[in-house]
Amino acid sequence: MTQRLTPPQGQPVRINAILGNVDDPVWRSRRHAATVDRLVLDQWEAQKSRLRRNTKGGKEIALSLDRGVQLRDGDVLAWDEDGNALLVAQIDLKDVMEVELSGLLGSMPDVVVQTCLELGHAIGNQHWPAVVKGTKVYVPLTVDRAVMGSVMKTHAFEGITYDFRPGAEVIPYLAPHEARRLFGAAAREGEGHTHAP
Known part of the structure; x- marks a missing residue:
């Protein structure tokens, strides 16, 4: 599933599903050749199924996942095949x-x-x-x-x-x-x- 990471002006990138994880072989190989932007969340935000945040690259993200779906570090949130760009979740968990x-x-x-x-x-x-x-x-x-x-x-x-x-x-x-x-x-x-x- 490919998704453009450049939505219409003033609109956030909408994320409705997790596509995989960068540790999976397919995504690992794509990651090495792609431009990667990260959505950095703390451990509390990672438990939420709905939120709006900006990525490290400055893109506004509107996350709307199904109830019970839990983000994990390295989850792939968007893949723009034409732009060869990945959006990846970075979860900062405490010990x-x-x-x-x-x-x-x-x-x-x-x-x-x-x-x-x-x-x-x-x-x-x-x-x-x-x-x-x-x-x-x-x-x-x-x-x-x-x-x-x-x-x-x-x-x-x-x-x-x-x-x-x-x-x-x-x-x-x-x-x-x-x-x-x-x-x-x-x-x-x-x-x-x-x-x-």
Whole structure:
């Protein structure tokens, strides 16, 4: 599907679908020979299906995607074959804290329940949203890493480890509603508050 990236004067470029991703072989080869413009969005904007923004090249974009469609970094939004030009989404995702619970699997059930409840209380007391996927809990980086690490060290949870990972590594494993909870909350960090550890 080709789309002209030069709409009539005063009109935005309308985007209604994602054509693919620059990591796909077809788009990777086109990207190397094409002029690439980027629509840069933060993690909160990337969760929206409708918005208006300007690209790095100054083109006005009117995004109108189907509900539940989630933009990912590198998504191809428009391809102008005649002009040999691509419009690509660039999503700037913050890091997340990944809490690993698999160390609890061999523990007695009462220990597992108590530890998970205490972890939930510690995370909830900071007003940090969380997403649970299997034995991992993902928490958005809403404050400095040192503060989040200090909270985890203060509680010294046995059988639980944590580390920080780039959001781009985590988002492929998340459903759209989970990504909104994780990355949308991090982008609006000023709306909540954080207790001192």
